[in-house]
Every structure is written in structure tokens, then in C-alpha cells.
Amino acid sequence: MERFARDMASNLFGNPHSASASSQRSTARIEDIRLRVLRFFNADPAEFDLVFVANATAGIKLVADALRASPDGFDYGYHQASHTSLVGVREEARNSLCLDNPQVEAWLAGRCPFQDNSEGRPVLFAYPAQSNMDGRRYPLSWAERLRCGSRRTYTLLDAAALVCSSPLDLSRADAAPDFTVLSFYKIFGFPDLGALLVRREAEDVFESRRYFGGGTVDMVVCLKEQWHAPKRQFLHERLEDGTLPIHNIIALDAALDVHKQLFGSMRDIAAHTSFLLRRLYRGLQSLRHGNGEPVCALYSAHADGTEMSAASGPVIAFNIRNSLGAWVSLTEVEKLAVLKGFHIRTGGVCNPGGIASALGLEPWEMKQNFSSGFRCGTENDIMAGKPTGVIRVSLGAMSTISDVDSFVNFVAEFYRDVSPASRMSKPMPQPQSTPRLYVHSISIYPIKSCGSFQIPPDVDWEVRPEGLAWDREWCLVHQGTGQALNQKRHPKMALIRPRLDFERGELRVRFAGEVPAHLPQEVSIPLSKNPSLFHSPVARSRTSRVCGEEVEVRTYSLSEINGFFSDVLGVPCLLARFPPGGQGKSMRHSKAHLQKHQVSLPHPSRGSLLPGSFPPSPPDSDTERVVSRRILLSNESPILAITLPSVDALNQDIQAAQADSARKVSPAVFRANIVIGPDPGHPEGLPPYAEDSWSGVRIGRQQHGFEMLGACRRCHMVCIDQETAEKSEEPFVTLSKTRRFDGKVFFGVHMCYHNSVADQGGGPGLTAEAQFPTVRVGDVVVPEWRREE
Ligand SMILES: *Cc1c(COP(=O)(O)O)cnc(C)c1O
Numbered sequence: 001m002e003r004f005a006r007d008m009a010s011n012l013f014g015n016p017h018s019a020s021a022s023s024q025r026s027t028a029r030i031e032d033i034r035l036r037v038l039r040f041f042n043a044d045p046a047e048f049d050l051v052f053v054a055n056a057t058a059g060i061k062l063v064a065d066a067l068r069a070s071p072d073g074f075d076y077g078y079h080q081a082s083h084t085s086l087v088g089v090r091e092e093a094r095n096s097l098c099l100d101n102p103q104v105e106a107w108l109a110g111r112c113p114f115q116d117n118s119e120g121r122p123v124l125f126a127y128p129a130q131s132n133m134d135g136r137r138y139p140l141s142w143a144e145r146l147r148c149g150s151r152r153t154y155t156l157l158d159a160a161a162l163v164c165s166s167p168l169d170l171s172r173a174d175a176a177p178d179f180t181v182l183s184f185y186k187i188f189g190f191p192d193l194g195a196l197l198v199r200r201e202a203e204d205v206f207e208s209r210r211y212f213g214g215g216t217v218d219m220v221v222c223l224k225e226q227w228h229a230p231k232r233q234f235l236h237e238r239l240e241d242g243t244l245p246i247h248n249i250i251a252l253d254a255a256l257d258v259h260k261q262l263f264g265s266m267r268d269i270a271a272h273t274s275f276l277l278r279r280l281y282r283g284l285q286s287l288r289h290g291n292g293e294p295v296c297a298l299y300s301a302h303a304d305g306t307e308m309s310a311a312s313g314p315v316i317a318f319n320i321r322n323s324l325g326a327w328v329s330l331t332e333v334e335k336l337a338v339l340k341g342f343h344i345r346t347g348g349v350c351n352p353g354g355i356a357s358a359l360g361l362e363p364w365e366m367k368q369n370f371s372s373g374f375r376c377g378t379e380n381d382i383m384a385g386k387p388t389g390v391i392r393v394s395l396g397a398m399s400t401i402s403d404v405d406s407f408v409n410f411v412a413e414f415y416r417d418v419s420p421a422s423r424m425s426k427p428m429p430q431p432q433s434t435p436r437l438y439v440h441s442i443s444i445y446p447i448k449s450c451g452s453f454q455i456p457p458d459v460d461w462e463v464r465p466e467g468l469a470w471d472r473e474w475c476l477v478h479q480g481t482g483q484a485l486n487q488k489r490h491p492k493m494a495l496i497r498p499r500l501d502f503e504r505g506e507l508r509v510r511f512a513g514e515v516p517a518h519l520p521q522e523v524s525i526p527l528s529k530n531p532s533l534f535h536s537p538v539a540r541s542r543t544s545r546v547c548g549e550e551v552e553v554r555t556y557s558l559s560e561i562n563g564f565f566s567d568v569l570g571v572p573c574l575l576a577r578f579p580p581g582g583q584g585k586s587m588r589h590s591k592a593h594l595q596k597h598q599v600s601l602p603h604p605s606r607g608s609l610l611p612g613s614f615p616p617s618p619p620d621s622d623t624e625r626v627v628s629r630r631i632l633l634s635n636e637s638p639i640l641a642i643t644l645p646s647v648d649a650l651n652q653d654i655q656a657a658q659a660d661s662a663r664k665v666s667p668a669v670f671r672a673n674i675v676i677g678p679d680p681g682h683p684e685g686l687p688p689y690a691e692d693s694w695s696g697v698r699i700g701r702q703q704h705g706f707e708m709l710g711a712c713r714r715c716h717m718v719c720i721d722q723e724t725a726e727k728s729e730e731p732f733v734t735l736s737k738t739r740r741f742d743g744k745v746f747f748g749v750h751m752c753y754h755n756s757v758a759d760q761g762g763g764p765g766l767t768a769e770a771q772f773p774t775v776r777v778g779d780v781v782v783p784e785w786r787r788e789e
Contacts, residue, residue: 001190003254013246017215026246033253034236040256041163041180043197047173049235051196052244056160057085059181059196062206062239063124063156068092069208072121075114079104079127080353081136086126086158087352094121098353108145112153122152122205129162133354133390134300135277135315137162144175154178154202160194163187165273165314165396167266170197178202188255191248196239203235213241263397273314276395276404280316283408289323289417296320296411299358299390314395317349317358319387322743323417329743330381330389333415335716336736339729340410347389348376359387382743414736435685437781439699440644440677441667444468446507447575448475448546448633449487450496451722452668460774463704463753466580466630467638468673468775470500473579474507474525475546475633476565477553479572482544484633488717492569494725500527511568513725523564525556529579533557543585544576547635552585553578578633590629592637592709592750597741598692598786629709629752637709637750641691642670644677646747649688654734665731668722670748676781689739691749695786700779705754711746714739718747 014022016030034050043050053059067074076093078086080100090096097103097113107113107125114123125146130137143155157177159168164186170176180197198206212220212228216238221227231237263269287295299317320328330346337344348355356366369383381388393407442455453470455461462469476485476493487493495512506524515521526533534554543550553576556562562574578586631638644667651664667675676697678686696707716732735745753773 003258004190004251007250007254008247013250015243016246026250029253030244030246030249033249036256037195037252038197041168041170041197043170043176044173047200048170048176049198049200049203051198051236051239052249053181053194053196054245055185055192055194056158056181056183057194059179059194060085060089060126060156060158062196062209063179063181064089064092065211066206066209067122067124067154069210070122070205071208075121075123077104077107077113077123077125079138080357081128081131081133081138081351082126082353083128083132083158083160084350084352086128086156089124089126093124100357104142108142112151120152122154124154124156126156126158128158128160129168130159130166130313130315131351131354132161132315133349133351133392134317134358135161135313135394136301137311137313140177141175143177147174154205156181160186161313161315163266164394165266166270173199173201178205184252184255188252188259190255191245191251193245193248193252198235200235206235206239209239211241212238215243216241259397269397272397273395273399276399276401277312277314277316279401280393280395280404280408283404284316284318284411287408287412287416291323291417293321293323293325295416314399316393317390318393319390320411320415322415326742327382327385327387328415330387330391332736332740332743332745333391335745336414336733337410339716339719339732342407342410345392345394347381349390349392355389358390361386361388436679437643437676437686437783438679439775439777439779439781440675442468442674442775442777443668443671444471444673445671446470446472446474446498446500447496447509448472448484449490449493450476450498450509451494451512452671453498453500455777457777460776463639463773463775464580465638465753466632467634467752471639471673472631472633474498474575474577475544475553476569476571476573477544477555477576479566479574484544484546484576485569485571485573486717487720488715490569490571491720491725491727494720494722496565496568502527509564511564513568516567519564519567520560523561525561525575529577534577546578546588546633549588550585551578551588551633552582580630580632588631588633590631590637590709590750590752592712594710595713595741595744595746597746598711636712638752639674639706639750640670640672640712640748641674641676641697641751642667642672642748643686643688643691644675645686645688646691650731650734650738650747653738654730657734657737663730665718666722669718669720669731671722672748674751674775690783692746693786694749694783696754696784697751698782698784699775702773703782704773704775706751707754709750709752712748712750714745714747 011025012022013026013029014020016023016027034052035045038045038048038050051059051062053062073094076090076096077099078090078096080098082098087098095114099107099113103113104127112123125142127138127142129140140157143157146153146155155177156179159180159182162168163182168180170180176199178199179202181194183194185192212230216231218229218231281298281300284296285294285298289295296318297320299319300312300315319330320333322328334344334346355361356363365384365386369388372383374383374388395404442461443452444455445452477483478485485493492513496509497512498507498509501508504524505527507527508522508524510522533556535557544553545551555574555576565575566572629638634640647665647667647670654665676691691708692711694708696705698705714732714735718735719727719729719732721728732745735747739746
């Protein structure tokens with residue numbers, strides 16, 4: 001970056017195609033760099049041309065565009081390990097086939113898979129030089145062997161993954177692929193640029209391309225006649241539509257220099273990364289649970305480790321299983337990896353064929369998963385007992401031995417059950433010894449994901465079916481996408497502190513961080529729902545998204561309000577309201593349900609409970625039961641409760657794990673509505689995590705009934721200190737070891753208002769208290785324990 005900055009600061013680069021000195025300078029530099037890149041791949045400029053494109057995908061599209069325009073279209077065969085960007089080409093082809101290795105071999109042996117191909121129609125075969133999913137490499141010799149056949153057959157090599165850590169040698173033009181695509185940012189990190197390398201022998205394919213852009217033609221006639229003369233001398237002149245990304249190309253010069261200085265040749269990098277790959281592979285492969293079962297299911301084929309460098313790039317795709325063989329959720333692994341500073345990728349990694357064959361997913365299974373709600377990037381990544389993606393670890397020139405070792409240690413630390421007996425979860429609390437419990441504190445979060453408002457001790461606070469009054473009734477939505485902002489992405493939201501001021505009828509909001517000088521210290525939002533406060537629903541009726549769900553919110557129109565939030569967060573956003581009582585998309589439902597670990601109590605004969613491996617599941621009908629209950633903008637349920645003994649137990653676990661006196665986490669990180677504690681006089685009585693086994697609680701003198709809806713699944717948002725908005729590893733890291741069930745991490749319970757004793761029938765009729773249920777700090781809490789069937 002420094003070298004590039006020096007270049008930029010000392011030279012003026014103009015748009016090519018004019019006579020000015022700055023323009024000429026750009027043109028000259030670009031031609032030099034074009035040559036330099038060709039040489040980087042040992043490609044003779046007499047045999048190859050290089051077309052600058054945005055990325056590998058744009059190079060693929062240029063080839064597909066040209067072939068589609070040939071008179072009879074084209075037939076397309078692509079290897080099963082192809083990246084999504086290669087797969088998409090099939091939509092442009094007359095006929096297309098996805099081929100595995102034996103089918104490719106048959107083709108190379110002379111049996112073209114496209115039988116009724118009329119003589120003229122060209123055939124394109126595309127494959128990756130290295131799979132982006134598992135690092136497997138495919139022979140460069142395929143191009144030469146395919147060319148020996150009689151038909152007009154072209155090969156497209158996707159070298160995007162290969163060239164990151166390996167030399168690509170195109171010195172034998174007659175053996176090289178016709179088209180080779182790659183992305184430079186994958187080799188150098190910067191600039192964002194790609195290339196299409198074309199064997200000059202295959203240039204004729206582009207004769208059929210119809211579109212022409214600025215810079216690609218010598219003359220265009222428009223008025224009475226439609227005629228144009230494409231540039232003829234070089235292919236790249238005809239294909240580089242519009243102004244080139246001049247500065248990106250110039251940055252490539254610096255990238256090539258610095259990369260060589262730091263890492264030596266691509267051959268050196270290949271040796272370095274394949275050494276690391278072997279170490280990583282052996283490390284992961286040798287991890288065993290206490291019962292001898294492997295921790296990792298590895299999909300990359302490095303069976304004996306000897307021929308690894310040739311057969312495979314420095315990429316490992318795998319999944320993790322617990323000691324009982326159940327799959328660990330990818331998103332959970334990713335959450336922890338994020339906290340531990342590893343940059344890995346999980347999921348389908350843009351390689352549909354590779355994933356399907358590694359995981360044994362049939363097309364009907366993938367479609368079924370799609371219908372049951374699976375999407376790229378969702379949390380539900382284990383479906384019907386199979387993972388839907390992989391964990392992918394890639395190594396590069398900059399990776400070190402210590403990176404590899406710490407990753408293997410990370411997997412061991414969090415996912416290996418060393419000895420089944422030693423890491424037993426604490427037994428489920430038993431009902432006999434319930435002490436007196438009381439409401440320790442009540443919090444609401446008027447603006448979703450922002451700071452809390454503590455209910456003062458002497459105030460009765462209304463409970464509604466959707467939750468505590470005024471909880472999550474507002475949110476901030478991004479001005480562009482309409483997406484509700486959350487703390488996970490914008491930790492500073494914790495510093496937005498709302499306060500309900502009923503005297504003035506306002507929600508008053510201050511920012512506890514540094515407030516820009518031009519802003520007021522505080523902004524007030526009327527509690528009134530007066531329509532004049534909002535953008536008119538007709539003009540701005542737009543849906544927003546909250547937790548992935550489409551909802552209709554009313555956005556405020558006052559620029560003082562929206563400006564305040566946008567400026568303190570540094571994100572262009574609007575304040576929006578989602579009042580109770582809406583219909584259609586102005587209404588949401590709870591998603592909370594009982595989790596398996598809450599339903600099955602440990603049974604002596606089942607042995608111990610291991611993290612991530614909770615015992616046999618209860619009948620599905622129980623766990624999947626989701627009752628339709630309305631909520632406002634909370635993530636999952638009307639009310640979230642935690643207990644102080646659970647927080648204490650967690651803090652003890654955190655301190656036990658870290659010899660020095662680690663900082664305790666505050667109950668505030670869990671953003672609960674109701675914190676329940678034992679009677680201060682008898683603190684010993686309530687066991688930690690008792691709340692998991694409650695079916696409900698009764699609160700206060702009116703004995704308002706609340707139903708427990710299920711445990712609350714957690715993500716690394718609990719690592720944001722609600723006071724300072726700073727992120728750390730805890731408590732998620734410790735929770736992952738002590739509170740992981742079925743690969744998911746839980747803390748706290750969802751609940752909702754149910755009824756009060758007075759309206760259970762038999763009484764004189766509906767009482768005022770039952771009509772207007774409230775809770776207050778200090779109220780007695782009486783749990784009801786779930787009975788075992
Ligand atoms: C990354 C990658 C691509 C896509 O590259 P873009 O830069 O996103 O166009 C295609 N194929 C493989 C093998 C890749 O690794």
C-alpha cells in the first residue's frame with residue numbers, strides 16, 4: 001500500500017485514449033504491466049493476450065457471452081468441482097452437463113458427451129485448476145488432451161484458487177487452456193482486479209461477440225446506417241469495454257514487487273503452504289475424543305500426506321462431530337472462531353457440486369432443505385441429520401506454523417471431549433429445594449439493540465401479551481436496505497441510552513459515547529403515535545427486515561431525530577416504530593420453543609452428559625412445538641429471564657478457566673427483561689440453571705402466571721460490554737464449553753404472560769389486576785417445575 005501510495009503521490013495518471021502526458025503515462029504503464037503479468041504466468045505475449053476484468057467471474061462471463069452469440073450457440077460441460085461462477089454458464093448454453101472425473105476421462109478418451117452436436121456448434125469444457133471447496137487440484141493436461149479431439153472444443157480453466165499459492169505455467173501454448181481466469185486480489189490481497197488470459201489461437205471465439213463498449217472500436221456510424229469497426233490489433237482492445245480501472249492496474253505493479261520481496265517466488269510459496277497443509281491436516285486428523293472417535297471428518301483428500309502438494313492446494317474442508325457422532329453446527333463454530341480471531345469460511349462456499357459430493361447430498365435433499373427454510377448463511381445448518389456445508393480453512397503465503405498450531409488447538413479445546421467422565425455437565429437441579437425467589441431487576445429495551453431502561457424499584461410495570469410495556473417498540477433501520485441495525489454489527493448501539501419520561505410524554509435518548517459537536521446531548525421522541533411524526537405510509541410503504549423477517553415499520557420523518565442516530569453511530573439510519581396491535585406485516589410471532597436439553601433429565605443409565613452431546617431427544621412433537629404468540633421487535637419471544645445463580649456459576653467457570661482473576665461478566669450482557677434472584681437472606685438455595693427445568697413461574701401478590709417457552713440460544717453478542725460497548729471473548733468462550741447442547745449455546749429462558757390466578761375461573765370474574773397485569777422489583781417468584789413423563 002505504501003509503495004502504491006508513493007506512486008500515486010508522485011505521478012498523475014489520466015484516462016487512456018488521449019494525447020496528454022498523463023494519459024500517455026497511463027497507457028504506457030498499463031501495457032508494461034500487461035506484459036509483466038503475462039510473464040508472471042510464463043505466457044508468451046506472441047501466443048497469449050491478457051484482458052483486464054473486474055474479477056474471475058467477469059472473465060468467465062466474457063467467454064460465455066461470446067460463445068452464446070455464436071450462430072448455433074454452444075454446448076457446455078463443466079466439472080463437478082466447479083465454482084458457482086462456472087456453473088452459471090450452463091444457463092447460456094444449448095446443452096450442458098455436469099461431469100465427474102470418470103466422465104471427463106471418457107471425454108478425453110474421445111467420447112464427447114454431447115452426441116447430437118451439429119458440426120458447427122462449439123463445445124466449451126470448464127473446470128477449476130484447484131477446487132475452492134477442498135483444495136483438490138485437477139490436471140492442467142486436460143486442456144491439451146481435449147484439444148486433440150476433432151470438434152471445435154475449447155477449454156476454460158478457472159485458476160482463481162490455484163494461483164493464490166502455486167505457480168501457473170503457460171509456457172507451452174499448445175498445451176495451455178484456451179481461456180484462463182483468475183482474480184489478483186486472491187494472490188496479492190490488493191488490488192481488486194482480475195484477468196482473462198486468452199490463447200491467441202482461440203481468439204476467433206470473440207468474433208461473434210455483439211456488444212461493443214467505449215474504447216473498443218475504431219469507428220461507429222449511427223445515423224442513417226448502423227456500422228462499426230472494432231479495434232483489430234489486440235483482442236484486449238476489443239474486450240476491455242469502457243475505461244479501464246487504471247489505478248487498480250497500476251497498483252498491480254507495486255503488488256507484484258512487494259509480494260516477491262516478502263514471499264519470494266510462487267514456487268517458494270507453494271513449498272511453504274504445502275508444508276503447513278501437511279501439518280494442519282495431520283493435526284486435525286489426529287484429534288480424537290476420549291472414547292477414541294475422531295473429532296474431524298475431513299473432506300480434503302490428503303490420505304497419506306506424501307503426494308499432497310501436487311494433488312491439493314493448501315485448503316482443508318471438514319466438519320466436526322461430537323464424541324457420539326453428532327455433527328456440530330457450522331455457525332456455532334464460526335461464532336467462536338470469530339471471537340478467537342480466526343478468519344475461516346463455513347457453509348456452501350460457492351461450490352454446489354463439491355459440497356453435494358463431499359456431504360453425500362442428493363438433489364432432492366438439497367431442494368427439501370431449501371423448502372424447509374435453508375438458505376446460504378442461515379443458522380440452521382444441520383438438516384435431517386446431515387451438515388449442509390463445510391468448515392473451510394485456507395492457508396496462504398502469510399500463514400505461519402503458529403497459525404496452524406493455534407487452529408488445531410482451538411478445535412481441540414472447544415470440540416474434543418477429552419475423557420467422557422471429566423467434563424460432565426452439572427446435574428439438573430431437582431425441585432425439592434426451591435428457596436424463596438424474587439424479581440431482582442426489570443429492564444426494557446425501548447429501541448431494539450440499544451441500551452436498557454431500568455424500571456425503578458417502586459413502579460408497577462405493565463405486562464402485555466407481546467412482552468413488557470414499551471420493550472422493543474422502536475428500532476433503527478438502515479436507510480438503504482431497510483434492515484434493522486443490531487449490536488452485533490454496531491456495538492456502539494449499546495451506548496444509546498433511552499429513558500421513558502411519562503411526565504413529558506417522551507422517549508428521551510442520550511448517547512453515552514462521544515457526541516459530535518454539532519449534535520444536541522439528547523434527542524426527544526414523542527410517545528404519541530400522531531401520524532404527522534412519521535413518513536406517510538403510502539409514500540414510503542417499504543418493508544424492513546428484523547432478524548431476517550419482513551416487517552412493516554413506521555419510520556420517523558423528523559431529520560433531527562434521524563440525524564442524531566445516524567451521526568452518533570456513523571450509519572445512515574432512520575428511527576422506526578412497531579407498535580403493538582398491528583396486522584399482517586405489522587405483527588410478529590414468537591419463535592421460542594423447548595430445547596432438547598431442557599426436556600430430558602439425565603438418567604443414570606445413560607451415563608454422563610457431555611458438552612455438545614446431550615442425550616437422546618424427546619419426541620419431535622414436543623421440541624418442535626411452537627405456539628403462536630405475538631411479539632414486537634425482540635428476537636424471539638415476549639420476555640427473556642435469567643437467574644443470578646446462573647450468572648454466578650458462569651462467572652465461577654470463567655474464573656476457573658483463567659487462572660488470573662478474570663473480569664466477571666455483568667448480568668447486563670444477556671439483555672434480559674427480568675432478572676430473578678434468591679432471597680438475599682437464603683442465597684444458597686437456588687441451583688444454577690434451575691430455570692431450564694421450570695415450566696412456568698408465578699410472580700407477585702396477584703400470582704400472575706408466566707409460561708416458560710424454552711431456553712435462549714446465544715451468539716457472540718453477549719461479549720459486548722453494555723456499559724462501554726467494548727467486545728471481548730467472554731462469556732461466549734466459556735459458555736461454549738459449559739452450556740453447549742446439540743452444538744448450540746444457551747443461557748436464560750424465554751417466557752410470556754399466561755394468566756393470573758384470578759381469571760382461572762371459579763372467581764367472581766375478571767379482576768382489575770387480571771385485566772392489567774404488572775410486575776415490580778421485589779415481587780416474589782414461585783417456579784413451577786416441569787414434570788417428567
Ligand atoms: C474465488 C473463486 C472464484 C470467483 O472469483 P471472483 O473473484 O469472485 O470472481 C471462482 N473460482 C474459484 C475456484 C475461486 O476460488
